[in-house]
Amino acid sequence: MITIKTLNKWANNHTYLPINMLRIALGIFLFFKGIDFMTNSxxxxELFKPMQNMAGGMLIIHYVAPAHxxxxxxxATGLLTRWAIMAQIPIIIGAVVINFKGEMNSMNLTLALITLFxxxxxxxxxxxxSSLDYYFKMQQ
Structure with missing residues (x-):
């Protein structure tokens, strides 16, 4: 817990507009990816074809869109950012792995790696x- 507090203090002292814009853009990208997965199930x-023999394959398909x-x-709003990202990382690692197990699509691989980083x-x-986490913390 102390580590998270020290990371928060450091981040609040080194907050810059481009970094906030990157966080917002990442959130918007993931939101639209979730919409894309819901409308085009x-x-x-088809993306999960290489992994169809895995246990819980259908559970994974139903986890991806709502999590995104x-x-x-x-x-995007900066609310529970670390928790939301912890839910995204397994999905994005799966996106990278799918590119190596199935057909290699360099555009999807590049997009998945940028999102992962x-x-x-x-x-x-x-x-x-510039987040709701900081706003709610200051209201206490």
Missing amino acids: AMLV LIGGILI ACAFFLFYGSGK
């Missing part, structure tokens, strides 16, 4: 000053 099932929708909103950054950085 056949594409999501809710997590995207939370990340952005999520890893915000997992440590947190949400910063």
Whole structure:
């Protein structure tokens, strides 16, 4: 718990507009990816073809879209950012793995790796000053 407090203090002292814009863009991207998966569920099932023999494959398909929708909103607003990113990281690691097990699509792989690095950054950085987390903390 002390580590999270020290990370929050450091992030609040080093908050910059481009970093906040990156967090908001990441959240919006994940939200629209969730909408895309919900409206085009056949594409999501096709993406998971290489992993169809895994246990809990159908559970994974039903986890991805809602996690992206809710997590995207939370990340964009800066509310429970680290928790939302922890829910996204297994999905994004799965997106990277699917590119190696199935057909290699360099555009999807690049997008998944950029998203993974952005999520890893915000997992440590947190949400910063321009977030609902900071606003609610200051209201106490």
